[in-house]
Amino acid sequence: MNIDKLDIYKSILRPLLFSGLKVDPEQAHQQTLRLLNWLAEQRGISGQLSQQLQRSCQFQHPGLEQQLWGLPFANPIGLAAGFDKDGVAASLWSDFGFGFAELGTVTLHAQPGNPQPRLFRLPIDQAALNRMGFNNQGAAALAKRLEKMTERSIDRASIPIGINLGKSKITPLETAAEDYSGSFRLLRDWGDYFVVNVSSPNTPGLRSLQAADQLEPILAALQQENHLAKPMLIKIAPDLEWEEIADVIKLAQAYELAGIIATNTTIRRDHLETKTIAGKPISEEAGGISGAPVRQRSTEVIRFIYRETQGKLPIIGVGGIFTAADAWEKITAGASLLQVYTGWIYEGPWMVRRILEGLVQKLESSKLSNISEAIGLETHTSQPLT
Numbered sequence: 281m282n283i284d285k286l287d288i289y290k291s292i293l294r295p296l297l298f299s300g301l302k303v304d305p306e307q308a309h310q311q312t313l314r315l316l317n318w319l320a321e322q323r324g325i326s327g328q329l330s331q332q333l334q335r336s337c338q339f340q341h342p343g344l345e346q347q348l349w350g351l352p353f354a355n356p357i358g359l360a361a362g363f364d365k366d367g368v369a370a371s372l373w374s375d376f377g378f379g380f381a382e383l384g385t386v387t388l389h390a391q392p393g394n395p396q397p398r399l400f401r402l403p404i405d406q407a408a409l410n411r412m413g414f415n416n417q418g419a420a421a422l423a424k425r426l427e428k429m430t431e432r433s434i435d436r437a438s439i440p441i442g443i444n445l446g447k448s449k450i451t452p453l454e455t456a457a458e459d460y461s462g463s464f465r466l467l468r469d470w471g472d473y474f475v476v477n478v479s480s481p482n483t484p485g486l487r488s489l490q491a492a493d494q495l496e497p498i499l500a501a502l503q504q505e506n507h508l509a510k511p512m513l514i515k516i517a518p519d520l521e522w523e524e525i526a527d528v529i530k531l532a533q534a535y536e537l538a539g540i541i542a543t544n545t546t547i548r549r550d551h552l553e554t555k556t557i558a559g560k561p562i563s564e565e566a567g568g569i570s571g572a573p574v575r576q577r578s579t580e581v582i583r584f585i586y587r588e589t590q591g592k593l594p595i596i597g598v599g600g601i602f603t604a605a606d607a608w609e610k611i612t613a614g615a616s617l618l619q620v621y622t623g624w625i626y627e628g629p630w631m632v633r634r635i636l637e638g639l640v641q642k643l644e645s646s647k648l649s650n651i652s653e654a655i656g657l658e659t660h661t662s663q664p665l666t
Contacts, residue, residue: 305408306399309363316369333375337629339636343643343650344379348594348616349511349538351440351472355379356611356639356651357632360598360619361444361475361515365416367425374439377632382619383422384444385477388462390418391449394482398567402554406602407574408622409557410545411567413482414446419463426470443471444515446480453485453494457501464505473511476502479544481568487517492527499535511538518543518577518599522584529588539594541619542581545570571622575600579613583659586614591656602627604638611639612657 303311322329344355358380359373365384373381393415400409416422422443445467451459464474476498478489489495495514502512514537516528532540545568552573557565578599585595597615601607602623610618624631639651648654 304397304399305401306396306412309399313364313368316364316372320369320372330372330375333372337375337377337633339377339633341636341640343640343648344636345650346616346652349473351380351511353379353440353617355636356615356617357607357635358382358442358596358617358619359624360621361385361442361477362410362412363621363624365414367422367429370426370441371429376629377636378439380440380442380472380617382442382444382475383471384416384475385414385446385480386416386419386422386443386463386467387414387446387448388419388459388466389448389450390421391415397558400557400565400567402552402557402562402569402571404553405569405571405573406600406622406626407552407554407569407571408625409562409565409567409569411482411565413449414480419445419466423466423470426467430470440472441470442473442475442513443467444475444477446477447483447486447489449483453488456489456494457497460498461501461505464502468505468508468510471510473513473538474502475541476512476514477544479515479517481517481545481547482566490516490520490524490528492531495528495531496535499531499537503535513537513539513541513596515541515544516581518546518574518581519548520581525581525584526588529585529593532593533589537593539596539616540585541596541598542585542615543574543578543599544568546574546577548573570599571626572600572602575606579610582610582615583613586656586659591659601635602631604635604642607635607639608642608654611651611654612659614656614659616652616655 319329346353356379359378361382361384367383370383394411394413398411445460445463447456447459478486480486514532547568549563554562582595582597594616595614596617596619597610598619601618601620607618
């Protein structure tokens with residue numbers, strides 16, 4: 281039966297969660313994680329639930345497969361950081377059809393995050409506003425959980441797992457390098473790739489670490505600890521100027537980073553249809569905007585990085601991906617891999633499969649045999665970005 285005709289999530293569950301039951305978005309998220317944690321535990325006991333999920337959500341095609349950083353990616357769609365901060369469902373994400381998943385953001389010290397409420401849906405904008413503040417159980421707890429998971433071979437993740445590293449709120453900016461490298465030391469055995477997150481707007485001063493003079497010691501400290509040569513990426517904000525992005529690119533190349541994730545949430549509020557949240561002007565609400573409002577800018581940043589590096593520095597594109605057309609736009613702009621979060625919340629668990637089926641149709645109509653042939657395709661036939 282056609283999944284679109286049977287999308288219970290979009291027709292029944294989402295309206296209930298978004299408006300009918302008036303459930304707090306963060307509470308709904310935590311309930312979802314508890315359910316996923318239970319499913320992950322059941323996965324190790326009985327394979328029936330896992331098989332049902334796989335049949336419903338997975339889509340496999342040889343044209344979607346890639347090798348990147350020596351890692352096999354069955355498809356280019358991954359789960360973005362922020363959804364599963366503590367890795368409670370790390371073994372389950374492949375069942376939902378994802379080609380990879382990124383855990384975190386995790387910090388060296390466990391922290392509760394910012395005061396609640398701190399997560400808001402903006403349905404008319406197909407967006408979310410969050411000011412979570414890196415709430416997580418800490419790097420040591422995540423390392424312990426992933427170690428246990430790998431000990432139980434039946435629960436071992438069958439897709440590449442990335443770990444997104446952030447700075448602890450209690451750590452001064454001047455000692456950020458030690459904080460990041462401390463988390464990496466605890467986790468380096470358990471992640472397939474790592475991400476330096478200096479672009480969240482929800483930790484005071486964090487975005488200032490994107491400046492070249494502050495970013496360089498962090499990258500130097502991490503690469504000094506990177507004895508296993510794990511792929512190391514950096515995640516940047518969409519609000520940087522072109523010159524600032526160019527500086528990040530230079531540092532990424534100098535410290536032999538594996539790639540750039542473009543982009544994090546935006547602090548811009550223009551072009552939003554939503555004007556108030558709980559009676560307050562949205563301009564007065566702190567936090568980052570994700571979802572559809574970030575779509576165009578993140579694609580522009582991807583295009584810029586791809587052209588500046590002549591396609592030699594892999595890019596993970598994230599921001600406003602809801603459909604196969606959105607995904608194709610970012611791939612042809614220069615992204616090798618993609619990540620979703622807000623779109624998955626709005627579109628539901630069958631979104632990944634729909635996107636993957638759509639990407640195969642795009643490949644066939646473009647007479648391409650593999651998704652890697654589409655990376656940066658538009659750049660090869662258009663003028664450089666000015």
